[in-house]
Amino acid sequence: MNKITLKSPVDMHLHLRQGDMLNNIAHLSAKYFANAVIMPNTVPAIADLDALDIYKQDIIKSFKFDNMTPMMSLFFRNYSEAELIKAKDKIFGIKLYPQGATTNSDSGVDNLDEAETTFKIMEELQIPLLVHGEQADDFVLDREKNFLPVYEHLAKKYPKLKISMEHITTAKALELLDRYENLLATVTLQHLSITLDDVAGGLFNPHLFCKPIAKRPEDRDALLNAALSAHPKLMFGSDSAPHPRSSKECCGCAAGVFSAPIALAYLVDIFDKNNSLQNLQAFISDNAVKNYGFKLLNKEITLEKKDFIIPNQYSDVVPFMAGNTINWSYV
Amino acid sequence: MNKITLKSPVDMHLHLRQGDMLNNIAHLSAKYFANAVIMPNTVPAIADLDALDIYKQDIIKSFKFDNMTPMMSLFFRNYSEAELIKAKDKIFGIKLYPQGATTNSDSGVDNLDEAETTFKIMEELQIPLLVHGEQADDFVLDREKNFLPVYEHLAKKYPKLKISMEHITTAKALELLDRYENLLATVTLQHLSITLDDVAGGLFNPHLFCKPIAKRPEDRDALLNAALSAHPKLMFGSDSAPHPRSSKECCGCAAGVFSAPIALAYLVDIFDKNNSLQNLQAFISDNAVKNYGFKLLNKEITLEKKDFIIPNQYSDVVPFMAGNTINWSYV
Numbered sequence: 001m002n003k004i005t006l007k008s009p010v011d012m013h014l015h016l017r018q019g020d021m022l023n024n025i026a027h028l029s030a031k032y033f034a035n036a037v038i039m040p041n042t043v044p045a046i047a048d049l050d051a052l053d054i055y056k057q058d059i060i061k062s063f064k065f066d067n068m069t070p071m072m073s074l075f076f077r078n079y080s081e082a083e084l085i086k087a088k089d090k091i092f093g094i095k096l097y098p099q100g101a102t103t104n105s106d107s108g109v110d111n112l113d114e115a116e117t118t119f120k121i122m123e124e125l126q127i128p129l130l131v132h133g134e135q136a137d138d139f140v141l142d143r144e145k146n147f148l149p150v151y152e153h154l155a156k157k158y159p160k161l162k163i164s165m166e167h168i169t170t171a172k173a174l175e176l177l178d179r180y181e182n183l184l185a186t187v188t189l190q191h192l193s194i195t196l197d198d199v200a201g202g203l204f205n206p207h208l209f210c211k212p213i214a215k216r217p218e219d220r221d222a223l224l225n226a227a228l229s230a231h232p233k234l235m236f237g238s239d240s241a242p243h244p245r246s247s248k249e250c251c252g253c254a255a256g257v258f259s260a261p262i263a264l265a266y267l268v269d270i271f272d273k274n275n276s277l278q279n280l281q282a283f284i285s286d287n288a289v290k291n292y293g294f295k296l297l298n299k300e301i302t303l304e305k306k307d308f309i310i311p312n313q314y315s316d317v318v319p320f321m322a323g324n325t326i327n328w329s330y331v
Numbered sequence: 332m333n334k335i336t337l338k339s340p341v342d343m344h345l346h347l348r349q350g351d352m353l354n355n356i357a358h359l360s361a362k363y364f365a366n367a368v369i370m371p372n373t374v375p376a377i378a379d380l381d382a383l384d385i386y387k388q389d390i391i392k393s394f395k396f397d398n399m400t401p402m403m404s405l406f407f408r409n410y411s412e413a414e415l416i417k418a419k420d421k422i423f424g425i426k427l428y429p430q431g432a433t434t435n436s437d438s439g440v441d442n443l444d445e446a447e448t449t450f451k452i453m454e455e456l457q458i459p460l461l462v463h464g465e466q467a468d469d470f471v472l473d474r475e476k477n478f479l480p481v482y483e484h485l486a487k488k489y490p491k492l493k494i495s496m497e498h499i500t501t502a503k504a505l506e507l508l509d510r511y512e513n514l515l516a517t518v519t520l521q522h523l524s525i526t527l528d529d530v531a532g533g534l535f536n537p538h539l540f541c542k543p544i545a546k547r548p549e550d551r552d553a554l555l556n557a558a559l560s561a562h563p564k565l566m567f568g569s570d571s572a573p574h575p576r577s578s579k580e581c582c583g584c585a586a587g588v589f590s591a592p593i594a595l596a597y598l599v600d601i602f603d604k605n606n607s608l609q610n611l612q613a614f615i616s617d618n619a620v621k622n623y624g625f626k627l628l629n630k631e632i633t634l635e636k637k638d639f640i641i642p643n644q645y646s647d648v649v650p651f652m653a654g655n656t657i658n659w660s661y662v
Contacts, residue, residue: 201471203583252534
C-alpha cells in the first residue's frame, strides 16, 4: 500500500497550553485531527465551567486554517452534583492528577478517599474519569506499577464509571486493562516507540523526557503489540506536551514530548513496518468512538509512502524525533 | 565530633581530561587527594608508554599549588609481554572499556575472548585489571547486571589477577564482590547518594546524568551500607568526569558527574549523618592501600562541622549538588 486515508483521527489526550504557546501550536493539531480531548492542567487549572468556556473559545480561536472539535475536560476536584449536572454536556470527562505527578499538577488530589463522593456522582451521570496514574512520590520506575491497585479499587467500586488509564507505559497496566470491563486506556506515540534507553542510554535526550518516563523494552513491545492488533480498549492519546526549547535544553529539563504535528505520519510508518496498517483506523479513531460514543468531526487525512524529514522545530518547540526521516508523508 | 582529619585520601577512579580542561580542574583533585588513579580514555586514548609519560607530565604540570601522585593506567588493548614488562613500574593498572560503553570508549574491546592472552600476562606480572563493567548494547538499566557473568568468568579463570569492578551501581555487583577473592570494587559519591529518581524523577537534571546511570533505591542503599561499614574490598573512586556546562545543558547531554573538589566534604557529611565517621578513613584510603600496596603521598585534609554551600561552578564545570548546602567544610 502506498497511500492511506485515515478517517477523522482522534487524539484522546492533548495539551494545548495557553497564550503564545496555544496560538503557536494548537493549529498543528487541528490540521491533522478531527477531535481531541484537551487536558485541563493549565495555570491556573480548568476547574470550573467559566474557565472551561473561556479556554474552549481561546482554543477554537487559535486554529487558523482548520477546524477540530475540542473535547474539554475539567481538572478533578470535589464537585457537587449540581455542578456536574451543569457540566455534563460541556465536558468529555474529568482528569485526575495525583498531586505533584507531572507538569502543573500541584493542585492535584492528595487523598483519593476524599474524592469518592465525586466519583459516585460521575458514575451516576456517566462522566468518564481520566487518570494520570502515577504514585507521585514513589521511585520513578515504579510509579505507574504502584498506582495499579488504585485503578483496581476504583474499577471495582464504581463498575459503571468509565475510567481511562491515561498514557500507560507498562505491560502490567495492559494486563489490568483486560481484567476490568470499565477500564480503558490511552497510549502515546513515544511509549509505542522508545524505551528508557533512547532517553538516557547514550547521550541524554531531553526531547524524549516525559512523564511517565519511558520504561523497559518488554513494556514498549507489549504496548506496541496491543496497538498493532487494534486492542479494542486501547486508544491513541498523544500526550503531546509542548515546552519551549529553552525549557528542555537546560539545567532542569521539563517533562513532555511534543508529537502532535508528526504523530499520524509516524504511526502510519510504525503500523506499516509491522504490517498492521489495516488496524490503524481502529487505534486512531474507531475504538474511541465505540468506547465513548461521541460525535466525530468529519475529516480525512491522507498519507503517502514518501520520505518525510521531521522538522527540527515548530515555532520554538522541538518535536519528537526531530531531524529523523520516516517513510510516510502527509499528502 | 566537630573536626576530622583524613590521612592521604585516595581517589581510585579519576578523569582529568586534557588541554584547558586538565589545567582548569586537575589542581582541584591535587588540593584534596594524595593519590589518584587516572583514567586513560583521553582522545586519543593512552595506549602506549610514550603517550602515558607525556600525559603524566601534563598532569603534574597542571597542579598549581598542591601535589598529588597520579597513578597512571593504560587503555586496554592486546599488549605483548615485552610491553607489559616495560609498563609494569609505570602503571597502576590497565583499564578495560567494552566498546561504546561510555565517553571516549569507541576504541574499547569488542571481543573479550581475544583479550585473554593479555589477561594471562597481566596475571603473571600482577598488573591489576580495572573494568568499566557494562554490556554496552543492552538496555541501560541491565548493562551492569548483564556484565556480572563476565566478571565471574574472569575472576575464575585468572584467580591471581586483581580485577576491579569500577564504579559499581547495583546490589548484585556487591554480592558478586563477596564471592571471589580477586574481585575488588570502587564506588562513586553519586552512587552512594542518588537514584534514578534524582536524575529523572522530577525535572531532568543533566548534572546527575552519568554512566553507569544511577539505579534503584535498594541499590543505592546497599552500596551506601557497604561503604559506611568499611567493606574491605570497596574503595572510593569518584569517577569525577568534568564536562563543560555547554555539553551538559543542551540537546544531547554528555554523561559524567564532576565531584572531585567537593567529594571529601560530601563523604564526611554522609558518614557523619549515618554515625559512621570512624569508617571513612578505610573507605577513602586504607582499603586501597591494603588491597593494592601502593605508596601514599603524605597529606592531611581537615574538615570541620560548618555549613558549606557547594559552588555553582568550578571554571565552566558544574559540580555535583551545585548550590546545595552540606554540613561539613574544608578547613
